[in-house]
């Protein structure tokens with residue numbers, strides 16, 4: 201059959217499928233409408249339909265049962281309504297583009313040839329007999345991702361099915377019309393992937409469901425690893441794969457897993473919005489996302505200022521050869537290590553016999569319970585009880601003591617003054633209370649009012665006790681850097697002590713101290729293990745220190761983890777040499793998948809960057825041609841040069857153009873210089889989304905993101921002068937999809953020299 205005739209035949213099938221979707225949609229609409237009415241009715245008549253009778257204990261029980269039944273009915277209807285909503289959303293997506301792939305597969309031996317059409321969700325025909333579309337996550341669909349035509353197999357729950365693929369076809373369908381159709385031969389490359397990668401970058405990431413590659417499919421469908429580690433070169437699709445993996449797990453374990461059981465740590469707030477469309481595009485709801493900074497912030501006292509990782513990075517990059525820089529470096533090295541965790545553990549065990557700092561419990565300016573007596577009580581408890589359990593006992597004891605004080609305070613004069621300030625409701629409460637007891641005795645009314653006042657005034661004290669505010673965690677941590685000593689002290693301990701003391705005195709935590717402090721606080725007050733998160737995904741995992749990773753394992757002890765990163769982009773290398781992505785440092789059982797093919801950038805850009813990437817030999821470009829990177833020696837006025845360059849790139853129709861700087865300082869300068877000449881935006885730490893156009897951004901905030909064209913405004917030797925700048929420079933260059941331009945003032949940095957040799 202000719203290609204045109206074949207295409208028409210396929211279009212006819214699309215039309216038929218769309219027709220069936222329309223019918224299904226209609227049915228669902230009327231069902232949803234009916235359900236909605238019944239929910240509205242149920243809500244309106246909720247109280248009429250339950251029998252409320254509280255006279256006798258039996259009646260109370262009956263009332264409770266009736267209430268429960270009514271609430272369950274309502275919840276059940278609401279759930280059905282919700283799931284119909286989800287189904288309708290999926291149908292809408294399917295109508296737009298019902299499928300993207302087809303394979304003709306015959307099972308061995310002698311099985312009938314089946315046409316398997318693959319889309320973002322399954323669809324049965326109206327008689328519920330045949331699959332019109334298979335979900336891309338169904339076991340059989342993996343044939344499409346794993347094999348070219350020829351012998352093939354797939355795994356089901358309990359079997360391996362072998363057979364033969366006689367056809368593999370890819371479709372581009374938009375608004376129910378076939379826009380492109382390619383048959384993949386054994387040797388021909390992936391045309392759909394070529395087409396996808398040739399597109400312009402967008403301000404939000406897209407799903408790669410139609411073109412998942414075999415090695416990516418392994419990440420997506422991995423079900424059994426407790427710890428899955430993915431080392432993938434820049435642009436190899438780690439983020440894309442992890443989002444597909446999330447959708448896969450939600451489908452595969454749909455009976456036991458929902459999106460609240462999954463958590464993703466992302467590198468910056470911009471990244472969160474960058475990836476926010478992918479799961480909805482696949483018909484799934486987004487999962488919780490947070491940055492590690494926000495996660496730590498939640499468990500640390502609000503009055504402590506925590507340096508962000510970006511502030512730390514900016515300090516390291518802009519501070520030149522000062523004494524503070526060299527101390528910060530050693531401080532970071534120590535505090536990102538497991539050795540430091542061991543040191544904290546040792547300190548913690550010394551605290552079981554003495555040293556925890558407490559706070560006085562005060563009320564109206566007086567000390568009710570002194571910190572010394574709290575310490576005495578704490579240390580009088582049996583040593584075998586763990587510190588957090590002792591804290592719980594202390595809190596109980598304090599609450600009892602407070603009750604006694606509350607009773608004493610009740611008869612004091614200040615209470616009368618406060619009674620005057622009570623509001624009407626509280627007076628009414630006292631009046632009715634009085635009536636019930638003895639109408640003629642006004643002292644009872646006063647007693648009730650006094651009770652109300654002291655209870656109210658003591659509520660804050662009790663709340664603080666329950667929050668363990670009586671423990672001064674920060675000064676207890678600070679003591680570690682004061683008089684405490686141990687047989688093994690790390691190198692440069694005196695300098696580290698001085699630096700840390702100084703920061704802590706100002707209630708300031710450096711980024712390198714933030715995780716250790718949160719860990720310490722957890723050990724003192726009892727950090728709750730998180731049991732609700734079943735899967736944790738850590739993107740840009742190379743930027744986590746050994747300490748941070750180890751802490752995560754402690755608080756998520758039952759959680760399966762997927763770590764994705766690229767050792768070549770480890771921009772915090774000065775902070776940690778023990779990286780969770782380096783195999784030697786991972787002691788526990790894990791599975792490792794290595795991705796070496798880079799899809800984002802053109803072949804010319806990948807060939808250029810691989811020459812100076814630390815593990816460059818491993819990087820393989822995807823065959824997509826473009827212009828070679830341009831290295832321009834910048835002479836004269838920088839802003840005029842940049843303006844010209846940007847105009848040229850715009851003339852080539854590039855939609856997202858990024859000027860990627862080394863630091864925020866450089867980015868601020870350039871922004872000021874350019875803002876009146878070119879229409880551009882600056883990306884900062886608190887930027888939550890970006891639009892098409894031109895942006896200026898420090899490289900550490902462009903992590904994980906890509907642009908059509910990238911300009912590195914100053915790649916001179918003076919600017920990228922340290923060995924640790926290598927990964928930063930690599931990260932900056934690899935953000936480019938189609939065009940990379942590098943300006944140098946004077947001698948180019950060593951990395952460019954390496955690339956050109």
Ligand SMILES: Nc1ncnc2c1ncn2[C@@H]1O[C@H](COP(=O)(O)OP(=O)(O)OP(=O)(O)O)[C@@H](O)[C@H]1O
Pocket residue numbers: 393396397406408411412413416432433434435436437438439440441766769799800903904905906934
């Ligand atoms: N199988 C694929 N099909 C289509 N596009 C793909 C595929 N794999 C990767 N890409 C594209 O390659 C680009 C890079 O992907 P992604 O951002 O997921 O890579 P990464 O490994 O997380 O990169 P980095 O570490 O450099 O941030 C994206 O535009 C993505 O859509």
